[in-house]
Amino acid sequence: MATSLKALPAERLAALSGAYASEMRAKRLNTLMFGAAIVIAAIASGWIAEVNLTKFVTHIGAFFSYFDRLATLDTGARVWTDIAEWFWGLKKWSLLLLDTMLIAYVGTIVGALGGFLLCFAASSNLMPNWWIRNAVKRFLEFCRTVPEIVFALIFVIAFGLGPIPGVLAIAIHTAGALGKLYSEVVENIDMKPVEGAVSSGGSWPEMIGFAVVPQVISNFASYTLLRFEINVRGAAVMGFVGAGGIGQDLIEAIRKFYYSDVSAILLLIIGTVMIIDLVTERLRHRLLGAGGQT
Amino acid sequence: MSRTSLRAVALADMNGLRTRHTAEFAVPRERVIAIAIVAAMIGLFAFALYRFEFSLTRIINGIGNLGSFVPLMFPPSPGSWPRAWLFLHALAETVAIAFLGTLLAAILAFPLGFLAARNTTINRVVQFMSRRMLDSVRGVDALIWALIWINVVGLGPFAGVLAIMSSDIGAFGKLFSEAIEAADNKPVEGVTSSGGSHLQQVRFGVLPQVLPVIAGQILYYFESNTRSSTIIGIVGAGGIGLHLSEMIRTLEWPSVSFIICLILVTVAVIDAVSGRIRRAIVGPVPQDAH
Numbered sequence: 001m002a003t004s005l006k007a008l009p010a011e012r013l014a015a016l017s018g019a020y021a022s023e024m025r026a027k028r029l030n031t032l033m034f035g036a037a038i039v040i041a042a043i044a045s046g047w048i049a050e051v052n053l054t055k056f057v058t059h060i061g062a063f064f065s066y067f068d069r070l071a072t073l074d075t076g077a078r079v080w081t082d083i084a085e086w087f088w089g090l091k092k093w094s095l096l097l098l099d100t101m102l103i104a105y106v107g108t109i110v111g112a113l114g115g116f117l118l119c120f121a122a123s124s125n126l127m128p129n130w131w132i133r134n135a136v137k138r139f140l141e142f143c144r145t146v147p148e149i150v151f152a153l154i155f156v157i158a159f160g161l162g163p164i165p166g167v168l169a170i171a172i173h174t175a176g177a178l179g180k181l182y183s184e185v186v187e188n189i190d191m192k193p194v195e196g197a198v199s200s201g202g203s204w205p206e207m208i209g210f211a212v213v214p215q216v217i218s219n220f221a222s223y224t225l226l227r228f229e230i231n232v233r234g235a236a237v238m239g240f241v242g243a244g245g246i247g248q249d250l251i252e253a254i255r256k257f258y259y260s261d262v263s264a265i266l267l268l269i270i271g272t273v274m275i276i277d278l279v280t281e282r283l284r285h286r287l288l289g290a291g292g293q294t
Numbered sequence: 295m296s297r298t299s300l301r302a303v304a305l306a307d308m309n310g311l312r313t314r315h316t317a318e319f320a321v322p323r324e325r326v327i328a329i330a331i332v333a334a335m336i337g338l339f340a341f342a343l344y345r346f347e348f349s350l351t352r353i354i355n356g357i358g359n360l361g362s363f364v365p366l367m368f369p370p371s372p373g374s375w376p377r378a379w380l381f382l383h384a385l386a387e388t389v390a391i392a393f394l395g396t397l398l399a400a401i402l403a404f405p406l407g408f409l410a411a412r413n414t415t416i417n418r419v420v421q422f423m424s425r426r427m428l429d430s431v432r433g434v435d436a437l438i439w440a441l442i443w444i445n446v447v448g449l450g451p452f453a454g455v456l457a458i459m460s461s462d463i464g465a466f467g468k469l470f471s472e473a474i475e476a477a478d479n480k481p482v483e484g485v486t487s488s489g490g491s492h493l494q495q496v497r498f499g500v501l502p503q504v505l506p507v508i509a510g511q512i513l514y515y516f517e518s519n520t521r522s523s524t525i526i527g528i529v530g531a532g533g534i535g536l537h538l539s540e541m542i543r544t545l546e547w548p549s550v551s552f553i554i555c556l557i558l559v560t561v562a563v564i565d566a567v568s569g570r571i572r573r574a575i576v577g578p579v580p581q582d583a584h
Contacts, residue, residue, distance in 0.1 A: 042397055045390035049451040049532065056447060063446040102342035109339060145561050146554060147525045149437075153542045154550075158363070159356035163346045237437045240529065241539075244346075251529075254441045270433035277429075 070263035079260050087264050100245035103166045104231035111174025112224045119182035143176025152243040163244030170231050181223045189215045222287045225280040232276050236269050367551035385556055387451045388533035392519040395458025400512045403463045407470025414496050432464030436522050440531035451532025458519050473507040509575050513568040520564050524557050
């Protein structure tokens, strides 16, 4: 029973609770200083980023009324009262969405192939040459740090308007991102099959093909699917800079205040992204379940 | 019996072997499926190229164009001192947008994460609703949010902050709720058995477990938001992106490469700093695909 607990002698209790209090004080002080640093940084950022709370408060109504307008047809009726009128451009938009998904698809495949070819040269266990390894690593870093839409802007000038610059931009960014993830997987493989392949006279490509790829392929596929999901979102805005897909119509609708079109296109994008999320998540769980290693 | 003669015997009796061991000679089902998947992927790829009116001459011409103006990017140079100052200011704006956007998103997503987690939510309906809300917020890209917020607060970096915030609430809410669901239930039981209320269970049972995880995720998103806030200016929401797209459109290549170098350096510095803080808080975490 609780009554059987005996209180500690007074001086022992005082020493223990004193130590506890000072420990807690030190921890509190730490937390407080950390909090203060964040608050100062936030105020400085707010000043630089021209945060204007009065403007925000006076205009926040416009944010909600924007959604109100998004839900209103030109006739003044609510969008859901006339679905046919709301989604009047469904055929055109579906084709553009198809383009968007194909841009993401082709970009992912080409980028994954690029990342696949480069990842072995960027792995410390397979590429002993420091110079080559680091050159490849820096190159991959460059590819994934420059945002894909910047590549798209430049490629639109070089290749002309349309989906091709979008595909290339996504491919380059994907190669950078996947190359790094792939090489991390490769660095964690079991080296015994590699030794086996080398010791029985296998060449470098044979060693990769028979000793490395079987170990990593399911993880590679999982990362690629994840990347495809990200790329669909990326491809949806490629049209903002003229690089194909649904983005072109979306930015036009936003800029020209075709409110019901904006909401219709947004809903189509969100729906597509959600479906792709669900499908790829299921596929990835199956892949990793079958592959066994993470 | 030597190896060669065994081989000769086996080859001579090939048909017999086939009929006696049909299972061993059958093509495995997995391989058939794999080949079918690869074939379908190649088919889709070809269809996409056809739809995009892909042609080799266009690619070669494009690469020729790239070859003609990429050399113009060297050496990177802002052109003039006032302009260099302008770029640096825009860069500071970019970092500020990323920092404030991430911070606000984290603060707003924090309660939502608890609502969307199975073990801390109020009831199933609330959990379901908050999950779906977070999903739909996540489906909209930061650039689209920027366009919406520009309508509300006008052009400028403030719209960028709000855009980063909006697009991250969804991601944070989902990640937080996953971290909360992964929390060990024993501390919660301890608090419950000593008479703690629902709120105390969350505060003393769940929160200490998930805070380091959440802090790591916030830092990770700060890094990735620095990348996204460099482009948010393309639609007019402040930061370096505005200047970058301007310089690309006016074909001022040395300035373009100068800005790209600025971005690369900034991202590298922020990665290094936040990576160090993150390791101090949570230890090495697996990198997300980004």
